[in-house]
Amino acid sequence: MRIKLDNMCISLNTGDPKIRKVWDKAFGGCISTDTPLLHINAGFRDFAEPSHKNVIVRTRGHELGLENGRKYLLYKNNSAIAWFDAEFKNVDVYIRDSKGTAFIGHIVLYMILLGLLNQRKIACLHSSGVRIRKRGFLFVGPSGSGKTTIARLAAKYADAKVIHDDHIKIKKNGRGIEMHHNRIIQQRRRRPEFRQDELGGKSKVDAVFFLDRGERNLAVPLKSIPAIFKLIRFSTLTLITNREVGNLFDLYKDVVREIPCYNLKFVPDRSVWDYIQKEVRLR
């Protein structure tokens, strides 16, 4: 089957009815007839575990590494593995047991699509974003830093539209730097914090904040270079190639040139929004 997400067509191939069912459920509404940018071939099959000698990144959920000149993405508990070709045109996915089915339904596609977005110079940033009266605010930070909290406070007290509360897509166009809702990364748990009409859409970005809880609200301007480092650190990368990191670099050079960046210590109540709207210089 061919699917289209974010204007990118991908061919999903499998002979296994179980995998087919997962894909039908996840992407049944996104069928496309375009020429695929990438082919994913998946099946249930045992596989030899990589040697773990050349691990590039290891997270709680997966490991990205290099083996015999090919990059792989190994899912937790070694239940599935994806092998990428050098041109990023074909991905072979082997699933060892039923735990790996989630891998094919979510993780692989998520990583691959982010790789394709990166080729279009679109970044996926671990951040929340809100729009308040045509002003866009982006909040960047790790899990637990308060991204959802600050977005929820904005929706409650500042009449904000929440673009996304965990992963924002960032891109540059003729109008400047924009943030977009991320359809690829569906919210994995329900968000009772937000009404459905509060989530989604896009906005230009007028200020970027790197979050830190504090005793009082305080935004301290951040210089270009540390801001770029932080933006890269909180971006999701797929294969971590020179090209991929270079594309991020180029985008974030524009971000820090055009948009004021701050370290924000904040108190998680409505005062933070009063503070931001009164005290912070925007683009």
Next chain:
Amino acid sequence: MNLANRRFCKNPDHISRVVDNQAIIVLTKATLSTTEKFFVLNDTGSRVWDLLDGRGGIGHIVRTICKEFDIAEKKAEEDTLEFFEELLKNGLISVSDN
């Protein structure tokens, strides 16, 4: 290690860009979950990085730095060698016999 007669090559797994007249270097194969693999070079360091093309030894770099930054040759050579040791230590360059 005597570096004076060696040839230097940049680590191929890096990306560098110039921001605010400073070269920023990221080692792409290193994990991006820490800031330890991000490097910022000052203007002299950035120029040396520019001059590192893998073909010449340290001599032509020192001569260029002397001329462009108006530094005595001995001082330039000492500083450049010290800088190269730092680059080597951080995996930004590799060294081979000339």
